[in-house]
Amino acid sequence: MKHLVIGASGQVGHALMKALDEAGHSVIGTYFSHSEPGLVHLDMTRRDAVENIFAKEAPEAVWIPGAMPDVDRCEREPAFSHQVNVEAPQLVMAAARPASIPLVYFSTDYVFDGVDGPYLESAPVHPLQVYGQHKVEAETALLAYPQTLVVRPAWIYSDEPNPRNFVYRVLSDLKEGRPIKSAVDQINTPTPAGALVRNALQALIEGHRGVLHLAGPERLTRLALVERIARMAGFSTDSIQSISVGDLPLPAKRPLKGGLISSYARYGISERLEDLNLTPLLTTS
Numbered sequence: 001m002k003h004l005v006i007g008a009s010g011q012v013g014h015a016l017m018k019a020l021d022e023a024g025h026s027v028i029g030t031y032f033s034h035s036e037p038g039l040v041h042l043d044m045t046r047r048d049a050v051e052n053i054f055a056k057e058a059p060e061a062v063w064i065p066g067a068m069p070d071v072d073r074c075e076r077e078p079a080f081s082h083q084v085n086v087e088a089p090q091l092v093m094a095a096a097r098p099a100s101i102p103l104v105y106f107s108t109d110y111v112f113d114g115v116d117g118p119y120l121e122s123a124p125v126h127p128l129q130v131y132g133q134h135k136v137e138a139e140t141a142l143l144a145y146p147q148t149l150v151v152r153p154a155w156i157y158s159d160e161p162n163p164r165n166f167v168y169r170v171l172s173d174l175k176e177g178r179p180i181k182s183a184v185d186q187i188n189t190p191t192p193a194g195a196l197v198r199n200a201l202q203a204l205i206e207g208h209r210g211v212l213h214l215a216g217p218e219r220l221t222r223l224a225l226v227e228r229i230a231r232m233a234g235f236s237t238d239s240i241q242s243i244s245v246g247d248l249p250l251p252a253k254r255p256l257k258g259g260l261i262s263s264y265a266r267y268g269i270s271e272r273l274e275d276l277n278l279t280p281l282l283t284t285s
């Protein structure tokens with residue numbers, strides 16, 4: 001099967017390229033601003049560029065991990081967020097529709113307000129910020145296409161030595177001796193990128209369509225998560241300070257009692273934080 005991954009230069013995109021290759025699929029990946037060998041440039045906000053890549057590559061499945069996932073930037077620049085997070089995925093859907101090409105769109109747990117999580121797929125959405133509102137708008141538009149699979153992960157992490165990966169950022173701070181402020185009142189279900197994309201691929205191939213929650217098996221506060229990363233890597237937790245989300249001057253509101261669970265046990269992720277190989281992160285962070 002030939003896959004097109006739009007946003008292959010991101011954290012989920014990298015994991016997807018690896019998983020698809022390991023599963024023996026043919027794959028074309030795109031970047032937007034971070035050029036990488038083997039990836040082709042695509043600005044998915046441009047209709048002509050999207051149409052050209054479909055015409056040239058004739059993909060049989062399309063993935064959209066591409067997004068503007070910076071929650072605070074979306075709050076400050078809602079028109080930009082709308083263009084990338086809502087309008088662009090619809091351009092991709094329009095290009096996929098004539099040949100009924102399956103489409104996987106990555107959404108978020110931020111579609112929920114975090115009042116009484118964890119949330120099942122059937123829970124009503126109620127986003128607190130522009131990013132979540134735009135993800136809901138995109139989900140709604142894309143789900144009108146029967147070949148769409150909407151995957152919702154939460155707090156994605158990986159073994160990738162890249163500042164986009166929060167485990168890498170935490171380890172960099174610990175190594176450099178920088179103090180870390182971590183919220184004790186924000187709880188979520190951290191999601192390993194590798195298992196996320198492998199299970200999403202299985203769901204796609206088995207014909208699962210509609211909304212699917214794919215998150216890790218544990219529900220942790222941000223503070224507990226950061227402390228656990230420190231202990232796993234052999235660092236003291238002394239430099240980690242417990243704070244409340246409200247203490248941080250952030251433009252966008254965060255869901256507090258969040259997290260995702262799923263009605264579809266067959267796609268459940270069993271991998272825990274302790275299963276993460278820290279070596280690539282410790283040698284480079």
Ligand SMILES: NC(=O)c1ccc[n+]([C@@H]2O[C@H](COP(=O)([O-])OP(=O)(O)OC[C@H]3O[C@@H](n4cnc5c(N)ncnc54)[C@H](OP(=O)(O)O)[C@@H]3O)[C@@H](O)[C@H]2O)c1
Nearest residue numbers: 007009010011012032033034043044066067069106155156
């Ligand atoms: N990270 C999390 O904790 C988390 C949690 C829940 C849901 N999600 C969702 O999961 C998805 C993947 O997140 P991620 O962490 O992999 O994000 P990421 O690392 O920031 O990657 C975003 C990707 O989008 C690409 N992109 C940005 N603008 C584009 C444009 N105009 N045209 C084409 N591609 C464009 C980027 O390309 P360049 O880098 O080359 O510019 C990059 O490849 C997103 O939908 C996000 O909302 C993430």
